[in-house]
Amino acid sequence: MEAYGEAKARIFANQTEDNYLVLNFDDEASVALAVECRAKIVPFSRKRQLDFGAYLCEGELVIKDEDGSVYKICAADELRIIGDHNIENALAAAAMCYFAGIEVDVISESVKAFPGVEHRIEYCGTVDGAMYYNDSKGTNVDAAVIALKALRENIILIAGGDGKAQDFTDLAVAMKGKVKALVLLGRDAAQIEECARREGFTEIYNEKDMEGCVQRCRELAEEGDKVLLSPACASWDMYKSYEHRGRHFKDCVKALED
Numbered sequence: 001m002e003a004y005g006e007a008k009a010r011i012f013a014n015q016t017e018d019n020y021l022v023l024n025f026d027d028e029a030s031v032a033l034a035v036e037c038r039a040k041i042v043p044f045s046r047k048r049q050l051d052f053g054a055y056l057c058e059g060e061l062v063i064k065d066e067d068g069s070v071y072k073i074c075a076a077d078e079l080r081i082i083g084d085h086n087i088e089n090a091l092a093a094a095a096m097c098y099f100a101g102i103e104v105d106v107i108s109e110s111v112k113a114f115p116g117v118e119h120r121i122e123y124c125g126t127v128d129g130a131m132y133y134n135d136s137k138g139t140n141v142d143a144a145v146i147a148l149k150a151l152r153e154n155i156i157l158i159a160g161g162d163g164k165a166q167d168f169t170d171l172a173v174a175m176k177g178k179v180k181a182l183v184l185l186g187r188d189a190a191q192i193e194e195c196a197r198r199e200g201f202t203e204i205y206n207e208k209d210m211e212g213c214v215q216r217c218r219e220l221a222e223e224g225d226k227v228l229l230s231p232a233c234a235s236w237d238m239y240k241s242y243e244h245r246g247r248h249f250k251d252c253v254k255a256l257e258d
Helices: 002-012 028-033 084-099 104-113 141-151 169-175 189-198 210-220 242-257
Strands: 020-024 040-045 053-057 060-064 070-075 122-127 130-134 155-159 179-184 204-206 226-229
Touching: 002 028, 020 028, 020 084, 040 084, 053 084, 060 084, 070 084, 070 104, 084 104, 084 141, 122 242, 130 210, 130 242, 141 155, 141 169, 141 226, 155 210, 169 189, 179 189, 179 210, 189 204, 210 226, 210 242, 226 242
Parallel strands: 020 040, 040 053, 130 226, 155 179, 155 226, 179 204
Antiparallel strands: 053 060, 060 070, 122 130
């Protein structure tokens, strides 16, 4: 991890005093990387108000300029992308744009209009009052845990695939209080099930394919629930890529709507 950080720091090694460096001030490791940077540091924070930079203030994304002027970008609940990590992404993007000279109203409209990226907690539709999300890019445990945190509760999770020799304990722990049912498919489904049961989770269903998973979720879901494909696994045991898997999931959801 230290070597990775050092490699990332080389990105801004040649910046000058006339440049800006946007950094997450909620992350100590990121801040430490910039100690010897000559550029003007533009911090962003989701957790605290800053004297300068981009931050979340009473539910609003704001930018404070070098002269102390404060500009509202938008309310956090106006973002179409969900999750605390995406609030941080929006703060970073807004800071980059502002200090590159883009007008505040343009930044505001763009941030509010951005629908997110395909296969990353992508909203796919609502069926019988339950919302369906495609997070096929969640190919490891950490990514799936982030998706669970973003959707918070009342989740029916579809997971499984090529587990890449991971330990799924952290996923099982993160499911507590958030996941109502776990629907599994793929080569290493049994490993996820074992970890889930070890953590006391028993509402588990195994299906042979994505069609079966989505149909099972429809049977289980109640109004207000969130059906989430976040496999915590690679797709290679059943699909050409995570994109292939995600699009198949979306096709299955569309078939429910039809």
